[in-house]
Amino acid sequence: MSVPNLSPGSSRPGRFGRWGGRYVPEILVPALDQLELAFDSARRDPDFRAELSNLLTHFAGRPTPITRCANFLNGSGLEIYLKREDLLHGGAHKTNQVLAQMLLARRMGKKRIIAETGAGQHGVAVALAGARFQIPVRIYMGRRDCERQAPNVFRMKLFGAEVISVDSGSATLKDAMNEALRDWAASYDQTHYLVGTVAGPHPFPTLVSEFQRVIGDEARTQMLEETGHLPDAVVACVGGGSNAIGIFRAFLADSKTRLVGVEPAGQGLATGHHGATIARGKPGILHGSETLILTDEEGQILESHSISAGLDYPGVGPEHVFLGEQGRVDYVSATDTEALAAFARLSREEGIIPALESAHALAYCMRMASEHRKPEKILVNLSGRGDKDLAHVQTHLDRSQP
């Protein structure tokens, strides 16, 4: 089939090559324009930057350290360095850009915040920031995700957020995003939709990427200070793709550093039960962006599958598709089983419980280690901590070891 190219040679803002754009009902365009203007002016405003920097340092706990693994994959020739976003307040990298968007929302005079969440990490970050800023928050979360990430639902409620369980479609992240968009179409005047990843309509992919780049900026400096070298490879998991973009951006110009995005292969790419949109997706339009998506030939969106709720999404940020197309980033995948093994192994060998999402990146390192390789320094974005996953993982481990 011939793949349509909707904007050949486009260099319009909001496009990464041909990918991205703004495919939303007309009613939402003024709100996106307003956000784009607020973002452009805020980035140039020293007061905004100072306030954000202050919050990141004194409220969220930046900079986060990098930790050289003492045991994990020791002896394989690989030196693994973890960028410890798991130590960030809220338990994942999500807090970085949530604080920035909260400041933007205040700047735009919005009185209410809505957000979608998959694993609940973005929802938790929005909820805690809502408490800090004393602004009402409503979180949309798929019913299935509410079940498998119950502790995060409780955390959001503790922070005073209202959590709406979404039962339509696959009852996961994509359906939560649908519902948030529907809310926003009626409430944009007073409400900011705080998108949690580098997907969605322009300006979200650009904006979220910009406010997550702090991860890579810090990590690059830390690697140089602590090892005297740039890493040979940087590895991050990719669902929507915000933690990966966040760490990759600082290294894009370092041509000797290999960048690797790890998608969820679920029960295996061949089974069709996965969320590997770059590996197996097709060009399409979902949630405002022209990007790669899981879709059937007639254009119906397919359900993704991943053991990790945060990667269980049938789309991906358009910038990732562009970086893959350019050959700058390699996109690979790891299965549920591999992620669970990595989850258990990092816990046992390093005393660090990774989020199931981040465990996909570690699983890929385990695969690298099993192949014969020259010594390499690998920087892994440990994008979140796994406390939220404990009950869910326990069920799976009990099932596999009766």
Added chain:
Amino acid sequence: MTRYPALFSRLRKSGRAAFVPFAVLGYPSPQTSLKWIRPLLEFADALELGLPFSDPIADGPLIQMASQAALAAGACRASNLAIVTAIRTEYPDLPIGLLVYANLIYRMGVDAFYATVREAGVDSVLVADVPVTEIEPFATQACAQGIDPILIAPPNAPDPTLEQIARKTRGYTYVVSRSGITGTETVAGRPSIELLTRLRDLGAPPALVGFGISNPRDIRRMLEAGADGVIVGSSLIEKARLPHDLRPYLQELRQATQR
């Protein structure tokens, strides 16, 4: 030339506004969909038909439910367009509009999609998740096939956007009565007389107002504000779930379009 200009000219002569019911193709099932649509056809000046989509972000619970039910019952492009063709054959002068989501067009290929729906007898296509800034490739192919691209004029559009919308929409202008999504949970707002006047001054084609319209009173308010007709969708789905004949309700709605 599509069937809209002749329709609006007929309506002007008879002193009426357009009554345009909406149905989801393939709902309740591919086999029973045409039967569901039949009563609508008895009262319709024009018809709007939605291609069911898995993720209809511009639609409220009723149209979501109908879309999911249609897909679950096996509705596909071929079965949906076969229904359009059947209606076209029986009603050669009835303007038929399609309401779709961008991915349904994109996956088929933009040119192939418009050619295919033209073949089925469609007059216009509205893409719910494509605003005027992204419409070009869709509108170009639509026009090449003699199909009217329909754009939505929302209450919050700034002047330059409204100018673009007025210039690019053909056949009619879909004016939304209020912000939000389709559905009867939120009552229809009244489109400002100012918005409808601005559109007329910009030379936009006739204005059909939709979103949340469910009774004769809503319809009369729209006509007083200057609308050329109304689109009614969700409330038909809601009413059709009751075991009553839909006809008296349709009759009542149609009567309200008498000026």
